[in-house]
Amino acid sequence: MRREHPIAVLGPEAEGVGGGGAAAGAVAVAHPNIALIKYWGKRDERLVLPVSDSLSMTLDVFPTTTGVRLKAGAGPDEVTFNGVSASGEALRRITGFLDLVRERAGRDARAVVETRNTVPTGAGLASSASGFAALAVAAATAYGLRWEPRELSRLARRGSGSASRSLFGGFVQWHSAAEAATVEEADAASYAEPVAAAAGLDPALVVAVVNAGPKEVSSRAAMRQTVATSPLFGPWAASSGEDLTAMRAALVRGDLEAVGEIAERNALGMHATMLAARPAVRYLSPATVTVLDRVLQLRRAGVAAYATMDAGPNVKVLCRRADAARVADALGAVVGASSVVVAGPGPGARLLDGGDS
Numbered sequence: 001m002r003r004e005h006p007i008a009v010l011g012p013e014a015e016g017v018g019g020g021g022a023a024a025g026a027v028a029v030a031h032p033n034i035a036l037i038k039y040w041g042k043r044d045e046r047l048v049l050p051v052s053d054s055l056s057m058t059l060d061v062f063p064t065t066t067g068v069r070l071k072a073g074a075g076p077d078e079v080t081f082n083g084v085s086a087s088g089e090a091l092r093r094i095t096g097f098l099d100l101v102r103e104r105a106g107r108d109a110r111a112v113v114e115t116r117n118t119v120p121t122g123a124g125l126a127s128s129a130s131g132f133a134a135l136a137v138a139a140a141t142a143y144g145l146r147w148e149p150r151e152l153s154r155l156a157r158r159g160s161g162s163a164s165r166s167l168f169g170g171f172v173q174w175h176s177a178a179e180a181a182t183v184e185e186a187d188a189a190s191y192a193e194p195v196a197a198a199a200g201l202d203p204a205l206v207v208a209v210v211n212a213g214p215k216e217v218s219s220r221a222a223m224r225q226t227v228a229t230s231p232l233f234g235p236w237a238a239s240s241g242e243d244l245t246a247m248r249a250a251l252v253r254g255d256l257e258a259v260g261e262i263a264e265r266n267a268l269g270m271h272a273t274m275l276a277a278r279p280a281v282r283y284l285s286p287a288t289v290t291v292l293d294r295v296l297q298l299r300r301a302g303v304a305a306y307a308t309m310d311a312g313p314n315v316k317v318l319c320r321r322a323d324a325a326r327v328a329d330a331l332g333a334v335v336g337a338s339s340v341v342v343a344g345p346g347p348g349a350r351l352l353d354g355g356d357s
């Protein structure tokens with residue numbers, strides 16, 4: 001059985017993904033998160049500083065496990081995803097991220113990175129969130145940086161903004177630090193942290209996979225185009241701050257209906273900003289809209305169910321855990337039962353060790 005630690009440095013005995021080599025290594029696991037208040041738009045591309053705060057729920061499904069082992073000899077970083085060598089843009093992003101870690105650690109060694117994803121990559125199901133959260137924890141540890149989760153959240157942010165939130169479990173807020181006068185100050189203050197929710201909330205997110213294929217436009221490019229050209233972006237970002245304040249209060253009250261209503265309006269507003277971009281960015285498909293109709297029918301039948309969509313056609317429906325089976329049945333009638341996954345609140349990123357028992 002693997003043991004889990006908030007922080008630990010693994011030596012030569014590490015086994016499993018990324019372990020087992022002659023040099024220091026570490027293995028970490030992280031789960032995706034789904035934003036209920038969305039991150040859409042950057043203030044600074046290089047530092048990955050968002051325009052507005054976001055708030056998510058970390059899931060207990062689709063974990064990513066990443067091992068990082070330092071190479072003893074020369075040669076470039078070696079990266080595999082599910083056993084397949086990475087190249088091009090994917091490799092460049094990982095190497096650029098490792099360069100940040102090397103700079104902070106004052107070390108030059110290249111690394112072997114092995115990642116196992118259980119979520120379809122690039123389909124708007126947050127594989128980059130779990131991926132860079134697991135990489136941040138494993139790489140920082142392998143390079144000897146004994147950082148607190150808040151610092152690791154800042155590091156993960158540089159890989160992919162939403163990854164900053166997957167450092168933590170449950171409900172999580174990522175601070176934009178938009179009030180900071182300079183980007184350097186914002187860089188220091190833009191991290192995620194857990195937010196309080198009533199114990200009785202007992203939420204589920206029912207994921208309806210409309211299409212598991214990779215998206216045509218990356219969220220990074222779509223975000224950039226929306227900020228640059230959409231006349232609706234500014235008003236949405238301003239209203240998103242109000243949505244976040246109202247959602248935090250609703251979470252503390254344990255008011256699932258209010259949490260869901262706010263999440264649904266925030267997501268639809270985000271998609272409206274994209275539809276108003278020039279040219280428009282549209283991730284929602286006819287099947288997405290059919291699922292949205294089904295969610296409305298559930299509400300009319302008295303079930304508290306609320307939809308949110310990210311940079312893809314898939315729909316995630318917030319409901320009470322007690323209603324999750326009924327919601328899953330209703331969505332399964334549209335997309336097929338095998339394309340529905342019920343998730344609950346999941347844990348934050350963790351180091352694994354390779355000790356077997």
Ligand code: 2P0
Nearest residue numbers: 035038039160161162219220310311
């Ligand atoms: C979110 N999304 O809050 C929003 C909602 C998609 C829609 O975070 O450019 O992959 O790497 O920082 O984190 C997807 O964007 O973007 C995302 P980058 P990321 O979950």
